[in-house]
Amino acid sequence: MNSPSDSANLKSAIRNLKSAAGAVILAHNYQVPDIYDVADFIGDSLELARQARTVRSRLIVFCGVRFMAETAKLVNPETRVVLAAPDAGCQMADMVTAEALRARKSELGDVTTVAYVNTPAEVKAESDICCTSANAVRVVKSLPADQRILFVPDRHLAAYVAREAGRPLLDSRLPIPDSRLSPAGIIPWEGFCYVHASFRAADVERARKEHPDAFVVVHPECPLEAIDAADAAASTSGMVRLAREHGAIVLGTEAGMCDRVRRDLPQVRCWPLRRSALCRNMKLTRLEDVQAALEGAMPEIDVSAEAAGRARRALDRMMEVPGR
Template sequence: MADTMTLESDELTPMGGVEPDAAWADEVRRLAEERNAVLLAHNYQLPEIQEIADHTGDSLALSRLAAASDASTIVFCGVHFMAETAKILSPDKTVLIPDARAGCSLADSITGTQLREWKAAHPGAVVVSYVNTTAEVKAETDICCTSSNAVDVVASVPADREVLFCPDQFLGAHVKRKTGRENLHIWAGECHVHAGINGPELAERAASDPDADLFIHPECGCATSALYLAGEGAVPAEKVKILSTGDMVRAARDTRASSVLVATEVGMLHQLRKAAPEIDFRAVNERASCRYMKMITPAALLRSLRVGADEVHVDEVTAERARASVRRMIEIGTPGGGE
């Protein structure tokens, strides 16, 4: 195991110098056992990080698994809001993120202050926030939602109540389209990676492989285009599937297509190919890679387990309020896939 664990001066340069070989894997497992730690990896992580994890999936499902485990430490290989969610659901456990610089453009698109100002402009409105938000925003939220249950959560709000939906505008547009709700106000936030997967490239890929299923994440800028293609008959409607990351894995096992075009962050392809190795899974946009997700490197994970870096804290008041918004979502029904 080459081990120099270098960190360059660029504030977003990933930690390097460690090869994910067998010696690295043995050391990670030894240290995890020593710390009584459970290792969680989001579906968008590097393949070697996914392979070493105890559990791989979407962030909410992972956080709930960790909360139910006997581990005293949670090592969350993902971005910062995900580790915060784990801490919210497991306040008595130590939560580590291997590199605290791993942020999220979507979560950063709305702050607690901005949400409070939005609420003040719409007194009496119900705030529905996607789980891809900071603890501070969750604390200002009435009900959280996932990408797979957002429609059900919004539908549970009385029809005469205004709804403030944040932060993802594409998921919000999907919910508004499905519910037909006119009193749904949508925050203009986005994930820069998903927003960059556009309609024209989806149409081009679909035209070149007309028999392929389309797995489309609702955060994608091309989600509306996918439905348009289906509506116009350019793509059979049954081949267009708007899915969360967790639901994509389930759909991979069920599809009868020989090829699938996938519109989400490219890290998802690893789990899809494992779930159904006989199917040709291809990215709609091969450049759709989140640099923040890829900051959790073999070196960062090893450092985190060795020295306990970087611990995630959420103050008790914020955590309790945020936890209540997640619980209200769970009371409505099965959360399903997180992102």
């Protein structure tokens, strides 16, 4: 950990390098506060994708995980994109591959594939439309009700979306390729986020006892039992909006999200549902990594032209769905 003076010097150097390089720094909400301080924009996956799409700088330095940097490259192919921490992956994104998805689609026959943005570019390329936790319900509602939907890769988000969109949740093992014999609904992939999947109703009940005046909101990647016990489910951007409405809030997501709330809304009392709920990959990015990325020491994000074109279409379809 850097001393305060070292951090201040690094931040000053980063700002100078950023100006010289004509760069923009995008950071996910789960980054550490030091990264917030040098970022030009902080947000959730949907906000960052929209921001990346409009960037007119020569370089995007992304502080997050690989699939997010790939998404930035897909929506802004003419801009160089560098992931500040090249080893920052996502375990859930790795739970689905393009090869496995192609095989599953072949088994199911007539199916529409909705890919959570927490997927590799090659998986997005095999999908019909993408979604984020902020717009997943709207995306599914935008599809005809008589369609069968294969939702990859998060099974918990699939269950939440199915309920909120009024679509049946089907057996993930459904083998029937004949759409005449299989009802419309959502077929989940069996992936999960190890941070959010660990939350239970008991965590919410404990939080209510410890903070009886607090509003409890959890991420839709959580199991339904945690969602049902909470006051609301929301993406991280939604959590910030809810925090503005409540003087005290408990967040059932990556524990560092409270750092974001405290930064923007210092008057709000904020507690993580569980202090140990940390994403290892999101915490890999250091100020030194951002500096190195601006100095050209990190490899650029590259997506094959064949995959990029099809993945971009799935992302563009998502962007066209109305709503914030």
